[in-house]
Amino acid sequence: MSRTIIVSNRLPTKVLRTEESLTFQASEGGLATGLGSIYRQEGNVWVGWPGLFVEDANEEAYVREQLRDDSMVPVFLTEPEIRDFYEGFSNSTLWPTFHYFSQYATYEQSHWEAYVAVNEKFCQAVLALAGLEDTIWVHDYQLLLLPAMLRQARPEATIGFFLHIPFPSYELIRVLPWRKELLEGMLGADLLGFHTFGYMRHFLSAVSQLLGFSSQNGQIETGARTVLVDAFPMGIDYERYVQAAASEAAVQHEAVYREALREVRVILSIDRLDYSKGIAQRLRAFELLIQRYPEWREQVSLIMVVVPSRDQVAQYAALKEEIDELVGRINAQYRTITWTPIHYFYRSFPLEELASLYRLAEVALVTPMRDGMNLVAKEFVASKADGRGVLILSERAGAARELSDALIINPTDTGQLAEAMHDALVMPEDEQQLRMGAMQALVRQYNVFAWAKLFMARLAYSKMKQHTLATE
Numbered sequence: 062m063s064r065t066i067i068v069s070n071r072l073p074t075k076v077l078r079t080e081e082s083l084t085f086q087a088s089e090g091g092l093a094t095g096l097g098s099i100y101r102q103e104g105n106v107w108v109g110w111p112g113l114f115v116e117d118a119n120e121e122a123y124v125r126e127q128l129r130d131d132s133m134v135p136v137f138l139t140e141p142e143i144r145d146f147y148e149g150f151s152n153s154t155l156w157p158t159f160h161y162f163s164q165y166a167t168y169e170q171s172h173w174e175a176y177v178a179v180n181e182k183f184c185q186a187v188l189a190l191a192g193l194e195d196t197i198w199v200h201d202y203q204l205l206l207l208p209a210m211l212r213q214a215r216p217e218a219t220i221g222f223f224l225h226i227p228f229p230s231y232e233l234i235r236v237l238p239w240r241k242e243l244l245e246g247m248l249g250a251d252l253l254g255f256h257t258f259g260y261m262r263h264f265l266s267a268v269s270q271l272l273g274f275s276s277q278n279g280q281i282e283t284g285a286r287t288v289l290v291d292a293f294p295m296g297i298d299y300e301r302y303v304q305a306a307a308s309e310a311a312v313q314h315e316a317v318y319r320e321a322l323r324e325v326r327v328i329l330s331i332d333r334l335d336y337s338k339g340i341a342q343r344l345r346a347f348e349l350l351i352q353r354y355p356e357w358r359e360q361v362s363l364i365m366v367v368v369p370s371r372d373q374v375a376q377y378a379a380l381k382e383e384i385d386e387l388v389g390r391i392n393a394q395y396r397t398i399t400w401t402p403i404h405y406f407y408r409s410f411p412l413e414e415l416a417s418l419y420r421l422a423e424v425a426l427v428t429p430m431r432d433g434m435n436l437v438a439k440e441f442v443a444s445k446a447d448g449r450g451v452l453i454l455s456e457r458a459g460a461a462r463e464l465s466d467a468l469i470i471n472p473t474d475t476g477q478l479a480e481a482m483h484d485a486l487v488m489p490e491d492e493q494q495l496r497m498g499a500m501q502a503l504v505r506q507y508n509v510f511a512w513a514k515l516f517m518a519r520l521a522y523s524k525m526k527q528h529t530l531a532t533e
């Protein structure tokens with residue numbers, strides 16, 4: 062039987078070290094939560110890093126054993142690899158560049174070498190596992206070189222690649238010293254998927270300008286092979302969020318929060334700690350809201366969840382300090398004995414508690430500076446069973462291409478964002494339901510299962526097309 066081997070840097074389960082033992086927990090981030098629902102189907106396997114440095118062969122064997130039952134195969138990274146590949150090239154070179162934060166990017170040859178070596182490590186792990194009939198589906202910017210490495214070892218293999226973050230304009234890509242190698246790495250796939258048509262267009266432009274390969278209708282001719290490129294906006298496991306929001310646990314948590322908050326209305330913000338998410342700008346906009354509209358003081362609170370992420374990378378640590386400082390200052394300035402403007406949580410929440418926050422919130426702020434898709438926007442929509450609630454969404458999140466019934470804003474325009482919060486808080490209920498209903502229909506239909514099915518069907522088609530061309 063042929064299987065799909067999913068390959069991503071991070072596994073959907075991460076291992077944590079406590080004083081006495083190793084514990085296993087769900088990973089954060091769109092990729093893990095989004096794909097987490099589909100990989101178990103039909104005997105699929107997921108290859109990736111379990112998120113910590115294991116100290117010896119015993120620990121390695123233990124982790125391998127525990128993950129095996131859940132169809133996961135760990136790739137272990139050494140401490141220098143975590144530093145140079147993960148924190149270095151992946152998150153200090155590619156991440157800032159692809160999110161239009163070039164000013165934060167570093168260009169270290171040693172980080173590049175670690176990136177090549179770790180992609181090679183993943184390649185060996187996949188080759189040890191994949192049968193000739195299996196489909197290999199590689200994910201995200203940490204593994205851009207892997208498709209070509211696999212292709213070299215297995216010229217006939219079926220290889221798909223999906224990028225979960227934006228693909229930026231050629232002007233940003235051209236700055237990277239290793240730009241050609243990165244594009245050539247991606248072109249080892251049969252099919253390359255992006256969240257939006259815009260990202261795909263940027264990729265085709267970079268391939269044409271840097272490698273001289275032309276394309277027509279999303280089909281790149283590399284000379285040796287034809288590679289298909291297409292846009293596949295990723296969805297969520299809609300029913301999972303509907304059920305979580307309807308669960309007894311979510312209802313109970315909501316009741317407890319509601320009682321503690323009394324009559325105060327809630328605006329919600331949930332992100333991983335990341336400068337691309339626009340968290341500091343959002344805080345300033347909330348402050349502006351209560352300055353411009355003092356009538357909202359004591360009436361509205363912002364609940365802000367920031368999930369710890371990449372805090373060993375300097376920019377992330379600095380952002381954490383900035384957020385701590387901003388929240389402290391705003392709360393100190395405006396709070397009263399009975400009202401806290403911002404309830405700030407720096408930790409992750411289990412699904413039922415997240416669901417209760419989605420239930421509680423009248424407004425969700427999803428206002429990244431750049432975001433490949435942003436699944437929080439879709440999770441909020443899926444959780445609003447009564448059709449009420451307003452989504453405020455950045456025009457620079459991939460999700461804005463689909464969720465046009467949100468209040469779409471420019472996240473750098475603090476004034477516009479403050480006005481959007483005000484508009485959301487006074488929006489009549491029938492307008493809320495009209496907008497939310499339209500978004501729910503879309504998010505329900507283009508869910509993560511439909512997304513994966515479409516990608517797989519297109520991948521099978523690209524393979525069939527190549528066979529036809531080869532035999533002509």
Ligand code: F6P
Pocket residue numbers: 070071089090091092093201202225226370371
């Ligand atoms: O969706 C983008 C992404 O970088 C994923 O590749 C990743 O798993 C997730 O965000 C969380 O990031 P990290 O794995 O660095 O914690």
